[in-house]
Amino acid sequence: MNNKKLLVLAIAAGVTAQANAAVELYNEDGTTFSADGYFNAFYVNRDDNIADVRQSRVKMGFLPNTIGFNFSKEMGDLTLGGRSSFWTSINDSLDSPTDTSIDVRQFYATVDGSFGQVLIGKDFGLYSRNNIFLDEILMGFGSPGAPGGVSFGNIRTGYAYPTPTAQITYRSPDMGGLNIAAGILDPASTAGSDAYEEAPRFESEITYNMDLNGVALTAWVNGRYQTSKSDTTDTEVNSSAVGYGLKASVAGLTLAASGFNSDGDPPVLITNQAAALPEDNADGFLVQGAYQLGSNKLVLSYGETDSDIGDFETENTSIGLFHDINSNFKLVAEYNMFEQTTKSTGADAADADTIALGAIVMF
Template sequence: MKNNNLRKSGLAIAMAAAIGVSTGASAAVELYNQDGTSFSVDGYFNAFYVNRDDKQNDVRDTRIKMGFLPNTIGFNFSREMGDLTLGGRSSFWTTINDALGADAGTATDTQIDVRQFYATVDGDFGQVLIGKDFGLYARSNIFLDEILMGFGSPGLAGGVSFGNIRAGYSYPTPSAQITYRSPDMSGLKVAAGVLDPADTVTGANDENSAPRFESEVTYNANLNDVALTGWVNGRYQSAENGTATVDSTGIGYGIKASMAGLTLAASGFTSKGDNPVLIGNGAVTEDDADGFLVQGSYAFGANRVVLSYGETDAEILNLETESTTIGFFHDVNSNFKLVAEYNMYEDNNRTTGATTTEADTIALGAIVMF
């Protein structure tokens, strides 16, 4: 039976990439598989002991938080209908840190959001996805991050950390979309979609006369025992309110090479009229932003060591950032992982050069997944 649910799951791709295995092997628990119909469930749970030295404010803070990937449960279905395979996924992402901390009011106000809720139609032509999923722009930049299952740079007080978001890539914000993905053409895959546009202008006469356009091309090859992955992705949209027009563009790119336990990766982006943290509603200018991320990792036995460094230079936010992470990952077994990380993060006012954030973070975590 054809089962493309794992290939369609953003979380599954991310987790498989992070642990260096093929996305053709699923950790999901299959609950039903009969007469061409299957249904499965997958889950991801984590918690980190986090100790942060905020040098800017001379404060040391200790928290129990989740990592860069929130806790998640996902449901997948697939059904063969003649020459087509119909499928779908819904996933629910939750923080274990209530609201924005004890000061937010309701002590048990845990946030839950739906980042994936879509159906798919697969056939010899490829795949069409309809619904809500991660965007294509910056998609591989984040999903192929070597510290994806770690902690990374500081984030919001009550939410996830930011990993390398704003320090090497932006977040491929989940959006309503209609996306086409080609079949695998000897390692080459092409995806293109129309997405619900972000409201990048404000006023009484906001107008988005066209959707947001995003695409990604990926290529995988094995050359003399060196596994290579390369990608290019992009986005474009235009919005106006009668007095102002904002054209938003972005290009992301990267390459990753692995051989005998050693992995080297480099990625980057350049954008205009785009928030380099996440794509969302809110007025922006057509100022520029760019960034890069370089990483190396070495796997030996059940262990993996990672060194990561990223920067973002954002004229649009008047911000310059840099983030350095040293990480150690240990697989207790295929469903249980331990993580130790040390991150050094700094951001500065681009105009004055004044340091606005300087923090060193120690994160010790455990991950259970199925």
């Protein structure tokens, strides 16, 4: 699969619709089965200042259209569970008529008990997880994406994508607001197509939630580490990354700041590489403010990424208005300004202003 197609399929990220009120299909004798869905479409009008053209589209937002199924069964002191979710594009039919790309970002089982939870299967990674899941424009549009897929939100303009990967992950029980997750994930070949990895990729995330005199605070730090080697070229690539953030909410006002720093780790998404990656640095940050007044929420967002490994610098500014018709129906209006330059030459690679008007239905 070429990198462009991979990016189209993989870049759609975000909180799944299981966060909404799923429809319960079965609940008897300690066994439950439910379904959830997320559907959206945006009218998009983009002014491309590099090509000097204006383009109109009807596209998905940052989150693709999704349907998920959830299962749980009480077995003595344990609760066994599972989730599968299917993510689909609505923007590929003009390239492949009647065809629709469907991929699976989650297909896992869980075992819960007094010890916490163990997850086995495919799920989003832990590194950068809260950075993206707590993004205030998650249900918006954000920066431009691949023509046949979703937009990129703030991926590559403030955080990397927590690529869904096969994993075995442990999550602690809640310890007075402190939650710890750590796992081993299928490693990526970052030292070339013939690379091998003696150890899995290690990822972890620590989250702390607290209420400080009426101010709801969420703080987090996450990380990733792996080593990839090639006998053919005698190359070893050590990849490491750390993400972090803080979010505070009081009386309808939310302020958030997050960032990351990585070495030898792609600042967009991690994949197998045909050639060895350099152990270069990348870093970025995202700052946001949001104010909720009744059924309306206004969001201001600004993010940057500076990447030696990708040879680019980006910045992205979004202004979004979210209006809740009811708990299952949302309208979105967003104005986005995205710029990208090539670090080695200083040349402008992208300069686009986007108006996005969308509707979201979820259950």
